[in-house]
Amino acid sequence: MNKDKDDLNLLAPRELRPKFDYLHREVQRAAGHPIDRRRALGLGGMALFATAAAACGTTTTSGTSPGSSSSSKNPLTGKPLENHLEIYNWSEYDDPSTYTKFKALPAEAKVGMTIHETYYSSNDELLAKLHAGGTNYDIIVPSQNAVAELIQEKLLLALDKSLLPNLKNLDPSFLRPSYDPTGDYHVIKDFGITMFFYNNKIIKEPLVTMLDFYHALPKYVSKGRTNLLDGAEEVVPLALMAIGMDPNTDSQSDFSDVKNFLLSIRTGLTTIASSGFFNDSIAGKIILSQGWNGDVRRIVDGRKKFGDITPVLPHKASEIWADNWCIPANAPHPVAAHAWINWLLTPSTAVTEMNYHNYKIPMASALAQLPSSLRDDPLFNVPKSYTDGYHYILNVSPQVVEARTQIYTQFKAA
Amino acid sequence: MAAVTQPEATTTSPGARTRVARSFKPRYPTWLTSPSFIYYIIFFLGPMAILVAFSLATQQGFGGLSYGFNIAQYRLIFGSFYLDIFGRTLLMAGIGTVLTVLVGYPVAYWMARYLTTYKMLALLLIVVPFWTSFLIRTYALKIILDPNGYLAKDLGINILYTKYAIAVGLVYNYLPLFILPVFASLERMDWTLIEAATDLGARPFSAFREITLRLTLPGVVTGALLVFIPMTGEYIIPNILGGGTYEFVGNVIGDQFNSAQNEPFGSALSIGLMAALSVFVIVYIVVATKEERFGA
Amino acid sequence: MVLFAFLYLPIIVMVIFAFNKPSAVALSTFHGSNICSLPPAQIGNITVWNGFTTCWFSAGLHDPTYIPAIVVSLQIAAEAAVIATVLGLCAALALARMKPRLRAPFDSLVYLTLVVPEIVIAVASLIFFVQLRNSIHAFPDLGRVTILLGQVVFNASVAMLIIRARFVGMGDTLEEAAYDLGSGPIATFRQITLPRLMPAIVAAALLSFTFSFDDYVLPAFTNGTTNTWPIVLFSAVRFGLTPAVNALATIMLAATVLAVATTAVILRRSRAAGRDTARVLDTAIGLR
Numbered sequence: 001m002n003k004d005k006d007d008l009n010l011l012a013p014r015e016l017r018p019k020f021d022y023l024h025r026e027v028q029r030a031a032g033h034p035i036d037r038r039r040a041l042g043l044g045g046m047a048l049f050a051t052a053a054a055a056c057g058t059t060t061t062s063g064t065s066p067g068s069s070s071s072s073k074n075p076l077t078g079k080p081l082e083n084h085l086e087i088y089n090w091s092e093y094d095d096p097s098t099y100t101k102f103k104a105l106p107a108e109a110k111v112g113m114t115i116h117e118t119y120y121s122s123n124d125e126l127l128a129k130l131h132a133g134g135t136n137y138d139i140i141v142p143s144q145n146a147v148a149e150l151i152q153e154k155l156l157l158a159l160d161k162s163l164l165p166n167l168k169n170l171d172p173s174f175l176r177p178s179y180d181p182t183g184d185y186h187v188i189k190d191f192g193i194t195m196f197f198y199n200n201k202i203i204k205e206p207l208v209t210m211l212d213f214y215h216a217l218p219k220y221v222s223k224g225r226t227n228l229l230d231g232a233e234e235v236v237p238l239a240l241m242a243i244g245m246d247p248n249t250d251s252q253s254d255f256s257d258v259k260n261f262l263l264s265i266r267t268g269l270t271t272i273a274s275s276g277f278f279n280d281s282i283a284g285k286i287i288l289s290q291g292w293n294g295d296v297r298r299i300v301d302g303r304k305k306f307g308d309i310t311p312v313l314p315h316k317a318s319e320i321w322a323d324n325w326c327i328p329a330n331a332p333h334p335v336a337a338h339a340w341i342n343w344l345l346t347p348s349t350a351v352t353e354m355n356y357h358n359y360k361i362p363m364a365s366a367l368a369q370l371p372s373s374l375r376d377d378p379l380f381n382v383p384k385s386y387t388d389g390y391h392y393i394l395n396v397s398p399q400v401v402e403a404r405t406q407i408y409t410q411f412k413a414a
Numbered sequence: 415m416a417a418v419t420q421p422e423a424t425t426t427s428p429g430a431r432t433r434v435a436r437s438f439k440p441r442y443p444t445w446l447t448s449p450s451f452i453y454y455i456i457f458f459l460g461p462m463a464i465l466v467a468f469s470l471a472t473q474q475g476f477g478g479l480s481y482g483f484n485i486a487q488y489r490l491i492f493g494s495f496y497l498d499i500f501g502r503t504l505l506m507a508g509i510g511t512v513l514t515v516l517v518g519y520p521v522a523y524w525m526a527r528y529l530t531t532y533k534m535l536a537l538l539l540i541v542v543p544f545w546t547s548f549l550i551r552t553y554a555l556k557i558i559l560d561p562n563g564y565l566a567k568d569l570g571i572n573i574l575y576t577k578y579a580i581a582v583g584l585v586y587n588y589l590p591l592f593i594l595p596v597f598a599s600l601e602r603m604d605w606t607l608i609e610a611a612t613d614l615g616a617r618p619f620s621a622f623r624e625i626t627l628r629l630t631l632p633g634v635v636t637g638a639l640l641v642f643i644p645m646t647g648e649y650i651i652p653n654i655l656g657g658g659t660y661e662f663v664g665n666v667i668g669d670q671f672n673s674a675q676n677e678p679f680g681s682a683l684s685i686g687l688m689a690a691l692s693v694f695v696i697v698y699i700v701v702a703t704k705e706e707r708f709g710a
Numbered sequence: 711m712v713l714f715a716f717l718y719l720p721i722i723v724m725v726i727f728a729f730n731k732p733s734a735v736a737l738s739t740f741h742g743s744n745i746c747s748l749p750p751a752q753i754g755n756i757t758v759w760n761g762f763t764t765c766w767f768s769a770g771l772h773d774p775t776y777i778p779a780i781v782v783s784l785q786i787a788a789e790a791a792v793i794a795t796v797l798g799l800c801a802a803l804a805l806a807r808m809k810p811r812l813r814a815p816f817d818s819l820v821y822l823t824l825v826v827p828e829i830v831i832a833v834a835s836l837i838f839f840v841q842l843r844n845s846i847h848a849f850p851d852l853g854r855v856t857i858l859l860g861q862v863v864f865n866a867s868v869a870m871l872i873i874r875a876r877f878v879g880m881g882d883t884l885e886e887a888a889y890d891l892g893s894g895p896i897a898t899f900r901q902i903t904l905p906r907l908m909p910a911i912v913a914a915a916l917l918s919f920t921f922s923f924d925d926y927v928l929p930a931f932t933n934g935t936t937n938t939w940p941i942v943l944f945s946a947v948r949f950g951l952t953p954a955v956n957a958l959a960t961i962m963l964a965a966t967v968l969a970v971a972t973t974a975v976i977l978r979r980s981r982a983a984g985r986d987t988a989r990v991l992d993t994a995i996g997l998r
Binding site for chain 3 (some may be wrong): 446636684
């Protein structure tokens with residue numbers, strides 16, 4: 001029963017009244033003219049809420065704490081080996097024995113090392129999870145475009161090289177790639193290239209460059225299934241390279257050129273998929289498709305009896321990609337993570353891995369131990385004459401990523 | 415204690431005073447809604463508030479945001495390109511829903527009317543296939559629909575990677591979502607009403623249309639809505655069975671959140687989709703409340 | 711009947727392919743003893759029939775990732791079903807007979823939960839849970855609990871709608887009659903309302919369970935380090951699903967069929983009892 005018409009009949013306890021009076025006064029002062037109490041409190045409330053949201057917001061999005069930028073000293077030396085390792089990886093990407101042998105290593109066995117793995121099905125999922133925070137992985141396996149982005153966002157731990165003595169086994173030319181110029185944030189896991197293949201009983205003309213591939217699509221789509229690898233970060237840069245441009249360009253005119261190009265070949269595609277095309281290719285259901293060299297190699301092998309698959313390492317430009325071991329900046333078990341990477345860098349492990357997933361690890365000592373059927377196969381061991389002309393695709397900036405995504409959406413929707 | 419309202423009941427007295435009808439309306443206490451209410455507020459409105467905040471924010475760096483009141487994203491979604499995709503998605507979901515209704519209603523009807531002892535069993539049988547993963551089921555569908563495979567080749571069906579395959583996949587995966595609520599609604603229907611109607615000379619179909627359909631409409635609408643709405647957000651099934659050549663709103667939103675990590679735009683798109691869907695929900699509310707007013 | 715054939719065709723296909731051997735080509739270069747130990751990238755084309763083998767069943771059961779993921783999925787699904795059905799039941803009971811004006815805000819909330827695309831609620835929930843964890847340390851890390859919390863939002867709404875549709879259509883004459891005869895509200899609920907609502911409650915619970923078990927998008931974002939069955943499957947698709955997966959699904963199918971069969975027997979007996987009680991009551995009130 002308050003007679004003061006400016007008073008809200010708040011059900012707030014009496015002690016809060018001075019605070020509300022204060023808020024009322026402040027809002028009035030900010031506004032520069034008298035506001036009745038109800039409105040003032042409403043505005044004040046919203047302002048408070050917005051600031052709170054913003055405060056929460058900045059913590060959400062700034063990723064994790066500044067720990068990563070520090071270490072050029074060796075902050076991990078002297079720290080003991082932890083007893084658990086949390087890996088976030090593609091599924092079925094590593095030989096099971098690699099895990100068991102790691103746990104059986106003397107230092108690891110002593111602490112009773114346990115490993116747990118969670119899976120993702122795309123780089124984007126990995127990035128989304130890392131941005132949101134709240135997860136505690138020790139090892140992640142981003143592709144090169146994600147590595148560049150993660151470094152920019154300071155989400156990766158700078159590696160302590162003293163804990164990675166086996167780094168010397170790697171081919172030095174792979175230590176400072178364009179996506180990690182200092183070489184401090186990643187260790188290459190394996191790499192490959194993007195190529196294409198066709199059914200030579202149906203397609204009789206020689207296809208030599210990636211541009212030939214694109215031009216062949218509309219011509220042969222009526223004769224069988226054609227396929228393109230999906231993903232905005234594959235489709236758009238690959239097309240850019242095919243028409244002779246820089247895959248990591250950020251120029252608007254380049255983007256509009258590549259969009260027109262892509263739309264012109266759109267009708268030539270039966271499917272746009274990166275998963276599931278593998279089994280179908282081995283079954284002979286695909287007559288023209290892009291593919292990664294390891295997969296294409298197995299497809300050729302699988303259809304040896306029919307001999308109808310011609311693989312093509314593209315002349316001129318195409319994509320070279322690399323999957324990498326990285327440690328998130330907030331990893332709870334960094335020493336174990338380093339031990340894991342070091343273990344993967346031992347030649348014997350590298351040999352097992354290459355035999356399992358069939359992608360090349362740039363380690364001369366390991367390569368020498370591979371069966372010659374693998375080592376001399378140009379689909380596994382792609383000659384430098386080709387890879388020298390290939391490029392890494394990078395997530396250069398959010399604008400570039402967004403532009404690629406939009407072109408990709410329009411391409412798919414056509 | 416349920417509140418039982420009891421207006422004054424007058425006893426009949428030989429004075430021909432009008433008798434006031436007693437209307438018992440057993441009500442359940444309102445506080446029963448509070449558990450769900452509180453739950454929704456925390457675990458639904460919380461995230462939704464974040465969504466709205468995102469849609470008004472501006473992108474900064476990769477996946478970073480600066481909060482503010484930037485409606486640029488909303489202007490973007492009204493570009494004809496995205497409206498096109500919206501429209502296409504609603505069409506796909508609409509057709510999928512219609513097909514599901516056409517296939518599911520007869521099944522639910524048959525189960526409710528003609529099965530007596532095995533009702534629960536049938537219910538479980540409908541649901542059991544869906545305890546295998548939808549991924550496996552959809553891939554199995556892909557094998558079945560393969561134009562070079564055994565079945566499809568014999569029947570001359572070549573629809574894989576077309577919109578027809580997507581339709582099949584959608585109907586297949588959403589059927590139980592439709593059948594269960596419709597069944598629940600059909601099951602309590604009094605079939606003697608039909609008997610009575612046909613006894614009185616009505617043709618079976620008119621009896622069906624006037625009685626069964628009318629009475630069970632709320633259940634059907636519930637089921638249809640339950641199916642239609644998730645279908646609009648569906649992008650995995652179209653991807654597998656359509657070979658990735660169809661782009662729906664779900665793909666776009668997914669791409670924006672995942673690939674581009676452009677939360678403001680993705681959020682704006684989502685809110686746009688939700689707004690569009692709300693129209694249908696309002697229709698549902700109208701139909702449903704009408705039923706409740708008339709009771710059984 | 712045709713429909714059941716349609717429904718089960720993919721299932722039959724799935725079961726058949728659980729017994730499929732790796733392709734002849736793949737086997738030609740394999741010299742080990744267990745052909746099912748071939749990694750998925752090397753088993754060749756398994757979408758055509760290569761021969762019969764049962765070794766995928768043991769391969770699947772021994773795989774360190776599959777079984778735990780299935781168990782986790784089952785647990786979460788059961789919990790989600792229970793919680794969602796209880797929440798939905800309470801809400802449905804109260805809402806059905808509430809004044810429309812009181813009902814409106816709640817209804818709108820429920821419908822809103824249904825209208826949100828799943829990927830949207832997934833991302834929003836992820837951020838929300840992380841923030842909650844940062845401010846309240848008692849709140850659990852991303853994992854089973856957060857998956858559950860996210861799923862119940864949708865499931866409870868579905869459950870509410872299903873139960874309410876049935877409840878409303880049921881009519882309250884029997885309940886009125888029970889009150890007239892002097893029954894208290896709880897007894898009425900237990901003996902009259904609840905049994906008649908049973909089909910809807912069961913339907914709601916089944917739906918919640920199914921939906922939760924099969925859910926990919928929401929857990930993919932809110933799971934932290936927990937693996938659910940769809941997550942394991944989905945990420946395996948990149949390099950290829952093996953028949954081991956089919957084998958596990960077949961085992962689950964067999965288990966559920968067994969459960970269904972036993973339930974049918976039990977239900978038949980109790981259903982007969984329930985029907986008799988209802989019939990007696992009906993005649994007593996003279997409604998039939």
